[in-house]
Amino acid sequence: MNYLLMGQPAPGAEANPIMTFLPLVLIIVVFYFFMIRPQMKKQKEVTAFRNSLAKGDKVVTTGGIYGKILELKDNYVLLQIDENVKIRVDKxxxxxxxxxVQAQK
Known part of the structure; x- marks a missing residue:
């Protein structure tokens, strides 16, 4: 028995265009709420964090370097990582x- 032929509409009957595109629309909506929206929220948090940085804050870089902010510029910060060791790092x-975290200890 051929199940593909059984699922086709009867000759002369037209398929509803809304029902044809409904699964595609549902997939896009689910993709938006589970993938795109959380990423946008995370990006806003990161931007707010970088804008709230101030001189004297202790931070960690992506490379795992711990330091204290000595100077803030538009694109970079100057970190003090030890007594006489200062490095320039991209924001x-x-x-x-x-x-x-260090204040609680």
Whole structure:
């Protein structure tokens, strides 16, 4: 028995165009709520974190370097990672604020 022929509409009957595109629309909506929306929320949090940085904050870079912010510019920060060791790091490389964590200890 051929099941593909059984699922076709009768000759002369037209398929409803709304029912044809409904699964595609549902897939797009689910994709938006489970993939795109959380990513946009995460991006807003990262942007807010980078805009809230201040001189004296202790941060961690993507490379795992812990440092204290000495100077802030538009695209980079100057980090002090030891007594006489200062490095310039791109703002996009800053991942986490460690000021609160070290203050609790």
């Amino acid at each position: 996009a490389a800053l991942v986490r604020d460690m000021s609160d």
